[in-house]
Amino acid sequence: MAYARVTGIGMAVPAKAVSNAYFESIIETTDEWIVSRTGIQTRYHATDQEFTSDLCVKAVKDLVEKFPTSLEDVDMILVATVTPDQPMPSMACRIQFRLDIPNAGALDVYAACAGFAYGLVMAKGLIAGGTHKKIIVIGAETLSKVTDFTDRTSCMLFGDGAGAVLVEASETEQIGASITGASGEGGPDLYLSGFKDNIDGLPLKMTRHIVQNGRRVFKWAVTTVSAEFKNLLEKNNLSMEEIDWFVPHSANLRIIEAICNETGFPMEKVLESIVNFGNTSSASIPIALYNGVISGKVKRGDKILLLGFGGGLAYAGTIITW
Numbered sequence: 001m002a003y004a005r006v007t008g009i010g011m012a013v014p015a016k017a018v019s020n021a022y023f024e025s026i027i028e029t030t031d032e033w034i035v036s037r038t039g040i041q042t043r044y045h046a047t048d049q050e051f052t053s054d055l056c057v058k059a060v061k062d063l064v065e066k067f068p069t070s071l072e073d074v075d076m077i078l079v080a081t082v083t084p085d086q087p088m089p090s091m092a093c094r095i096q097f098r099l100d101i102p103n104a105g106a107l108d109v110y111a112a113c114a115g116f117a118y119g120l121v122m123a124k125g126l127i128a129g130g131t132h133k134k135i136i137v138i139g140a141e142t143l144s145k146v147t148d149f150t151d152r153t154s155c156m157l158f159g160d161g162a163g164a165v166l167v168e169a170s171e172t173e174q175i176g177a178s179i180t181g182a183s184g185e186g187g188p189d190l191y192l193s194g195f196k197d198n199i200d201g202l203p204l205k206m207t208r209h210i211v212q213n214g215r216r217v218f219k220w221a222v223t224t225v226s227a228e229f230k231n232l233l234e235k236n237n238l239s240m241e242e243i244d245w246f247v248p249h250s251a252n253l254r255i256i257e258a259i260c261n262e263t264g265f266p267m268e269k270v271l272e273s274i275v276n277f278g279n280t281s282s283a284s285i286p287i288a289l290y291n292g293v294i295s296g297k298v299k300r301g302d303k304i305l306l307l308g309f310g311g312g313l314a315y316a317g318t319i320i321t322w
Contacts, residue, residue: 004127005174006120006320008166010063011290012055013044013159013277020156027152034156039253043159043278045144051085053094055162055283056140060099063164066294074166076105076135078122080115080282082192082311083142084108095138105132112190113249113310115139115282116163117317120306121178123167124318138164139282146192148209157252158210159278163286177235178318179228186220186313189213217313221255225309226262228317232305236319240265243319244302245292249309250274250284271297271304281310298322 019042020031034040046055056079064071079091092106111118116139126132140162149155167175188202190212197204205211225248233240246265248256250273260267273280273288280287285306292298300322307317 002127002130003170003173004124004167005170005172006165006322007168008063008067008069009164009286009290009293010059010061010066011161011163011287012058012062013161014046014050014055016045016047018043018045023156026149027155029152029156037254038157039275040156040278042276044161046142046160050142052081052083052140052142052162053085053091053098055142055160056091056095056138056164057098059138059140059162059164060095060136063166067166069166071099071101074101074104074134074136075132076107076123076126077101078107078109078119078135078137080109080111080119080137080139081141082110082112082115082281083146091140111314111316112312113251113281113284114308114312114314114316116285117306117308118180120167120175120318121180121316124175124178127167127169133169135167136164137167138162139284139286141281141283143210143279143281146208146210148207153214154210154212157279159280161277161280161283161287163283163290165286174321176319177232178316179231179235180316181228182312182314183220183224184312186216189216189220190311190313218252218255220313221251221309222258222262224315225259225307228307228315229259229263229265229305232307232317232319238303238319242303243269243305245269245271245298245304247271247285247288247292247304247306249307250277250288251279251310282308293322
């Protein structure tokens with residue numbers, strides 16, 4: 001069986017930085033209120049003519065610049081997103097064309113904030129199965145395009161961005177055992193409306209905006225992620241002390257703090273992207289990891305526990321050796 005490892009990483013955000021002062025000007029809120037409840041100071045918003053595929057391409061180009069490699073032999077592209085440019089063609093097909101990688105398969109992963117972690121699990125499986133050897137996994141969103149800016153409880157949360165990693169066949173196992181799962185009954189707590197006007201009989205707000213029950217999602221996230229954090233350690237035969245960095249989905253700094261409090265994992269060993277980039281859904285984990293790598297915090301050989309969770313309600317995670 002072939003093993004897999006992450007060999008490179010890149011990221012991209014739009015040029016437009018949006019501070020908390022912007023939200024003070026459009027809704028009844030303050031910078032202090034936003035920071036105290038979410039931890040967010042800044043996020044980035046795409047322009048009207050900037051879309052998820054644009055951020056994907058920029059993130060991959062950044063990866064190639066930071067970790068020089070050829071893309072000619074990439075044989076699969078996986079893109080995790082809930083904000084594609086259009087439902088069809090897939091973002092992965094668009095990226096395959098725009099980056100001129102004609103021999104690569106292309107598939108989108110639709111698992112919201114858990115999407116990037118699911119993508120890593122899938123990439124490992126494809127390589128282990130011997131069908132692929134070099135895979136690009138991207139998490140990318142333009143959530144500002146589906147944000148309800150009249151909802152003072154959530155509109156300040158979301159940002160736009162993309163993170164990309166290269167996963168390649170390896171002689172040693174550097175992407176470890178994984179977990180995947182879902183609590184599908186929580187669908188009505190976090191959704192984007194579509195063709196159907198209800199979920200299991202529960203009426204939906206028919207809007208093209210994110211609708212979220214923050215309290216329920218918060219409680220589910222802390223309980224589920226804390227339990228799966230311990231599950232991942234057991235599946236990989238590791239102790240908490242052997243984990244150098246924890247990279248959860250950056251939904252809210254208070255959720256991350258609560259998870260650390262529940263598990264006993266030190267907050268100073270967490271890599272987050274919520275403070276400077278907001279909640280970027282599927283992009284949050286690779287953006288946090290990227291900044292850990294580029295800053296020099298993350299060293300080769302470090303063990304990193306990744307856990308994505310969100311809409312679905314879905315979750316996925318794995319442990320990688322950088």
